[in-house]
Amino acid sequence: MKRVLFTILLLLPLVGFGQEANYDESKVPEFTLPDLLTLNNGQKVKNAKQWMELRRPEILEIFTTEMFGGRPEKPEGLHFKQIGQDEEVYGGLGIRRRIQVCLDNEEKHTFEVLIHFPKNHKRPCPIFIGLNFKDKNDETIALESGRRWPYELILNEGFAVATATRNSIEPDVRPEESKGDGVRAWYEQMYPGKYVWSAISAWSWGISRIADYVETAKELDASRMIVIGHSRLGKTALWTGANDLRFAMVVSNNSGCCGAAITRRAFGENFGIIGRSFPHWFVPNFYKYNDSNFPVDQNGLAALTAPRPLYIASASQDLWADPKGEWLCAKSVQSVYDLFGKKGLESSECIKPGERDDSGAVGYKIRIGEHNVYPEDWIAYMKFAKRNLKIK
Numbered sequence: 001m002k003r004v005l006f007t008i009l010l011l012l013p014l015v016g017f018g019q020e021a022n023y024d025e026s027k028v029p030e031f032t033l034p035d036l037l038t039l040n041n042g043q044k045v046k047n048a049k050q051w052m053e054l055r056r057p058e059i060l061e062i063f064t065t066e067m068f069g070g071r072p073e074k075p076e077g078l079h080f081k082q083i084g085q086d087e088e089v090y091g092g093l094g095i096r097r098r099i100q101v102c103l104d105n106e107e108k109h110t111f112e113v114l115i116h117f118p119k120n121h122k123r124p125c126p127i128f129i130g131l132n133f134k135d136k137n138d139e140t141i142a143l144e145s146g147r148r149w150p151y152e153l154i155l156n157e158g159f160a161v162a163t164a165t166r167n168s169i170e171p172d173v174r175p176e177e178s179k180g181d182g183v184r185a186w187y188e189q190m191y192p193g194k195y196v197w198s199a200i201s202a203w204s205w206g207i208s209r210i211a212d213y214v215e216t217a218k219e220l221d222a223s224r225m226i227v228i229g230h231s232r233l234g235k236t237a238l239w240t241g242a243n244d245l246r247f248a249m250v251v252s253n254n255s256g257c258c259g260a261a262i263t264r265r266a267f268g269e270n271f272g273i274i275g276r277s278f279p280h281w282f283v284p285n286f287y288k289y290n291d292s293n294f295p296v297d298q299n300g301l302a303a304l305t306a307p308r309p310l311y312i313a314s315a316s317q318d319l320w321a322d323p324k325g326e327w328l329c330a331k332s333v334q335s336v337y338d339l340f341g342k343k344g345l346e347s348s349e350c351i352k353p354g355e356r357d358d359s360g361a362v363g364y365k366i367r368i369g370e371h372n373v374y375p376e377d378w379i380a381y382m383k384f385a386k387r388n389l390k391i392k
């Protein structure tokens with residue numbers, strides 16, 4: 001019985017409470033992507049400076065007010081406590097550290113971060129930072145290793161990796177199920193009505209607090225922080241990189257609708273479905289839109305990473321996230337990367353499952369298989385990071 005209920009719950013987003021997802025390529029509507037380089041006043045962006053100073057803030061503002069909401073500054077009482085350290089994990093390959101991020105002086109609002117870094121590092125380590133799907137922030141995150149968090153592999157390549165559970169920052173629950181124990185409720189108490197922000201914004205804000213810690217840790221290289229996320233946390237990774245320029249690279253793994261998938265294709269999950277299934281991921285303005293009238297498309301979100309390296313990855317069976325739409329997103333940030341003289345994708349149409357197109361500053365790949373993150377995905381991200389961030 002429990003199992004049946006669980007399956008129904010899992011399938012609910014797929015049926016979108018009655019709104020169908022399209023999986024038929026012939027039903028993808030004709031569309032033109034809004035031009036990333038046309039300012040709201042109709043003028044054209046001609047160079048990198050105009051992008052950074054004029055157009056980028058406009059697009060950031062659109063995603064802030066119309067999709068995910070704003071993010072508060074870092075809290076005044078922010079401080080960090082080391083609450084544990086294993087000097088040798090994975091046969092002496094790495095060090096595992098547990099950090100408590102204390103958001104206030106009284107330490108009433110905290111979350112825990114698990115960091116692995118190579119034991120024999122010669123200089124500060126480049127670091128991947130991403131949230132995980134575990135419910136409790138304990139040693140079991142480490143045990144998730146092997147698949148989503150292949151620590152040995154990562155450490156062997158000389159990278160550090162930090163993670164925290166999303167629920168310890170902001171619970172991933174609909175408003176009616178909220179117990180008011182996330183950072184959004186806390187900010188609402190402190191500054192009533194000041195912040196309108198979604199859980200995705202809150203998670204991204206939490207990731208920025210982990211970056212604040214990295215800036216204080218001598219073993220870690222704060223100039224080479226890479227934000228990574230899978231699925232809803234891939235949407236979060238894109239949004240984090242958009243807001244926090246300290247991140248030197250962004251990895252979106254199977255982020256799909258409202259992540260890297262082009263909305264106007266209306267393939268797989270769409271605005272109607274996602275908005276109904278996950279109301280806490282969006283601000284109220286989001287509900288003004290359908291698949292064809294958002295002021296920019298998701299290539300606008302992805303382009304906020306420019307000129308920093310950006311990796312967008314799909315999986316062949318993950319039609320819900322629309323691999324072809326994710327490829328199109330990676331392809332169509334090119335006009336922005338061009339302003340910086342940065343190379344994007346080589347392919348002129350979506351590559352085949354199992355292939356990669358990642359020799360530039362924008363990478364795309366489509367793994368054969370299902371919606372997930374695997375060691376082979378990490379291998380591609382680390383290779384891409386090494387080349388683009390000049391890591392020896």
Ligand code: GCU
Nearest residue numbers: 013231232233255256257269
């Ligand atoms: C659901 C949701 C997606 C999301 C995914 C996930 O399938 O519809 O938008 O990316 O969950 O986070 O696993």
